[in-house]
Amino acid sequence: MKLGIVGLPNVGKSTLFNAITNAGAESANYPFCTIDPNVGMVAVPDERLDHLAEMYQPDKKTPAVIEFVDIAGLVKGASQGAGLGNKFLANIRETDAIVHVVRCFDDENIMHVVADAGTNMPVDPLGDIETIDLELVMADLEMVNRRVEKAVKAAKGDKKFLHEAEVFKALAEHLNAGKSARTYECEPEDMALIATSDLLSLKPVIYAANTDENGFTDLDGNSYYQKVKALAEREGSQVLPICARMEQDIAELEDEEKEMFLEELGVKESGLDRLIKCSYSLLGLISFLTYGKDECRAWTIRRGTKAPQAAGKIHTDIERGFIRAEVIAYEDMMKCGGIAAAREKGLLRSEGKDYVVQDGDMIYFRFNV
Ligand SMILES: Nc1nc2c(ncn2[C@@H]2O[C@H](COP(=O)(O)OP(=O)(O)O)[C@@H](O)[C@H]2O)c(=O)[nH]1
């Protein structure tokens, strides 16, 4: 799973990205790393996994991970090739969702750049969002127009392509009005067809409103943040206040120091942890857990995945030779105070190949190959 961090220059993308990769580097037992300077992996925080690891003291504890990409180079005109233009857009195309960092802080020492690098503009979160969105929409429009042309041509040989041409023509009109594919409304079958086209403006978005320390402690009084929040509500997107600079500091702390620091701030989780969790659920992802002396691990699946396919995440042999899944819900295990106690109460279930795996299921797969 891959998330692209996008936004105008100087809004705090790299600061946030550095916080993410720093946090990753600290976690033991997993090759978190900066894969290349712009790609980093981070563990999905999961108290359930932490607790299982405390119970089992396994040789290895492996969290679920998400990949983040710091995508630089987007300015006004990128879809026409300004900045890093097309290279940047290609990078976004490869992601599953977008974290759109929006500048919600004042600082006269840091230029607010919209188009060309030499001009400082007043801070304007909604204007920034519109600028970025419009570039994505313009890039999409070009793609959709090409798709219409192709479908029209194909329809000459086979009438079934007429419908496809109509669907994309209607979408092109929507984009042409400067609106994101995300907000386009149509029949589910048509949307499924549109979804095959890998559009940038169709990707789910989280707005990360980057405030400064003061703005972060008084969000109600932070008019920049309030504007972004209202916009996110209107378009049904997620919004998360974050102070990238502070996150960078937090990410450098040891676990214990981190807890103390957060306590002082009066928050339970760092903004980064919230961002990761929010991204995870935005993508429709859940985790199931495997446990034992050698390894405790969280595995990522899409909501709705059935037991054999979940097993296939561990190994294709387990999917192929799937017999059954022995499942305890983590919550049940906790209520009983342990696995043995949960089993005695009959809470360890034997599930077959049609079982839809739930978030927090602790699973032992029986298989035969
Ligand atoms: N005052 C202030 N400066 C910030 C904040 N977040 C980032 N910056 C600064 O803004 C500048 C640009 O940040 P950077 O992360 O490189 O932006 P990018 O171009 O979006 O990657 C850097 O000097 C950061 O230290 C913040 O919350 N408050």
Ligand SMILES: [Mg+2]
């Ligand atoms: Mg940067």
